[in-house]
Amino acid sequence: MHSRFFSKNPSSRTRTRTRTGLILLGALLFSGCSLSKWTVKPHQRELLADKIMQLDAEPQERAAEEHVLANREGAIGGTGTSGGGCGCN
Amino acid sequence: MQLTRSLSAIVLLGAALAGGLARPAAANTAEAAARVTMFDEPSSKNIGVRVLHPQADVSATVASAVNFAAGYSADVVTGATPATFDTVSAATKFSDTRHLVHGGFGFERSDGGISFAGAYGWESDYKSTVISGTTHHDLYEHNFTLALAYSHNFDTVCDADNTAAAGLPLDRVALANSSGCFTSTPGYVTHSLQIDTFEPSLSWTMTPRLVLQGGATIQILDGFQANPYRKVLVGSQSRTPQEHLPDFRQRYALFARLAYAFPELRASVLGMIRGYDDSWAVKAFTADVTGTKYLGQSMLISGRAHWHVQGGASFYRDAMGYQILGPAGQYWTGDRELSPMGNYLVGGRFSFFRRPQQERSSWFVEMELGGKYEFLYYLPQSPYAPNADRKFAHIIQGAFAMRF
Numbered sequence: 001m002h003s004r005f006f007s008k009n010p011s012s013r014t015r016t017r018t019r020t021g022l023i024l025l026g027a028l029l030f031s032g033c034s035l036s037k038w039t040v041k042p043h044q045r046e047l048l049a050d051k052i053m054q055l056d057a058e059p060q061e062r063a064a065e066e067h068v069l070a071n072r073e074g075a076i077g078g079t080g081t082s083g084g085g086c087g088c089n
Numbered sequence: 090m091q092l093t094r095s096l097s098a099i100v101l102l103g104a105a106l107a108g109g110l111a112r113p114a115a116a117n118t119a120e121a122a123a124r125v126t127m128f129d130e131p132s133s134k135n136i137g138v139r140v141l142h143p144q145a146d147v148s149a150t151v152a153s154a155v156n157f158a159a160g161y162s163a164d165v166v167t168g169a170t171p172a173t174f175d176t177v178s179a180a181t182k183f184s185d186t187r188h189l190v191h192g193g194f195g196f197e198r199s200d201g202g203i204s205f206a207g208a209y210g211w212e213s214d215y216k217s218t219v220i221s222g223t224t225h226h227d228l229y230e231h232n233f234t235l236a237l238a239y240s241h242n243f244d245t246v247c248d249a250d251n252t253a254a255a256g257l258p259l260d261r262v263a264l265a266n267s268s269g270c271f272t273s274t275p276g277y278v279t280h281s282l283q284i285d286t287f288e289p290s291l292s293w294t295m296t297p298r299l300v301l302q303g304g305a306t307i308q309i310l311d312g313f314q315a316n317p318y319r320k321v322l323v324g325s326q327s328r329t330p331q332e333h334l335p336d337f338r339q340r341y342a343l344f345a346r347l348a349y350a351f352p353e354l355r356a357s358v359l360g361m362i363r364g365y366d367d368s369w370a371v372k373a374f375t376a377d378v379t380g381t382k383y384l385g386q387s388m389l390i391s392g393r394a395h396w397h398v399q400g401g402a403s404f405y406r407d408a409m410g411y412q413i414l415g416p417a418g419q420y421w422t423g424d425r426e427l428s429p430m431g432n433y434l435v436g437g438r439f440s441f442f443r444r445p446q447q448e449r450s451s452w453f454v455e456m457e458l459g460g461k462y463e464f465l466y467y468l469p470q471s472p473y474a475p476n477a478d479r480k481f482a483h484i485i486q487g488a489f490a491m492r493f
Binding site for chain 2: 040052055067
């Protein structure tokens, strides 16, 4: 018996429930009011702005480190592409 | 002697992006930095390998919106080829220099930015041109940052002319030297290597003390990827054909990073974990942690630990395996980076800052002098593994930077 998640013709009740769930999820994600309780405010970013909190604070030194390890390990990646979410500007 | 091989893409991308993604801290800033790194890998059987890596970089940000970066670095390598009997019958001395120039520019807004960079590296037997672009955008009041980076390598590799051995990889001969590379000298050919690297990441400022980042790295290599100088002793008839690797490789990595602040200690911890897999069946796991602490007003110290473990490629066998069992299919390698292995790295770093007093005018904002020492210890899984005569390496770095 197929799971109803694989059904090609879900019942209208299932579709309605899915739609309602997506609307609620979207409202939660895109509501500034709900997220504002969880966001870090500009005045709370003093620590985050410090250079020792930057994931990519020293790009030249990081490039040199990668240069050493990338040629001595069989793996790549994980260096990140941007320091995260400081919002210092 | 090829110093970069197929791994140059991520390295050159990192170098090309140096400064391109650095966020401006003030309306007009500039930085000039110079570093010298020495990598010393002694051998129990010969002189080992020593790499001197000087680099100089300048970057500037104008009106908080436009930034430029440029730099030069080199690898001056002296040493001997590995003395393990699976790859060569006798270690030979070599020396070579790789040069790399890079430049880039970017535009920053309050909620994002975009940058472009290019790099060109050359040595006697390898040429590499890289173009890259990155973009990042802040979401939800700067609490999330979505970043995308892409680079493409147009690399050219010198090799011995093995046209007569087409379809007969056991008859391939290794490149003897690079004296005729990139010329019309008979006996030399060039191969192409195209590398595409894509790296998306998402950062989350979770609390006033904690930043998390997750991302992926996808890399596709298409072209000649073997070390043209490397011979591998295959079978019991003392045949030593050139290393033979597939032309196509897909590489994938998933990673997570964090930065956590300890304001009461004036310290932070940065961490990274990475899982890796590729189409040659190399699977790896890496963890890295760095703790940094302020000492007084003008000193930073940090300690670092790094651990890496990986499985071997599907066609890898150690020296004894290749001799007794022969090749595992149509490919063979003597590359330590394709063998099952691991390593530990521990080290420390210091930086001394000099900042002029606020009330006095000065021609610079900050001066930094730093040094670093790291010890890298290899964990091969077999005494017959490639480079088994090289158990460890020292990494020493000195750095000087001026910010204006």
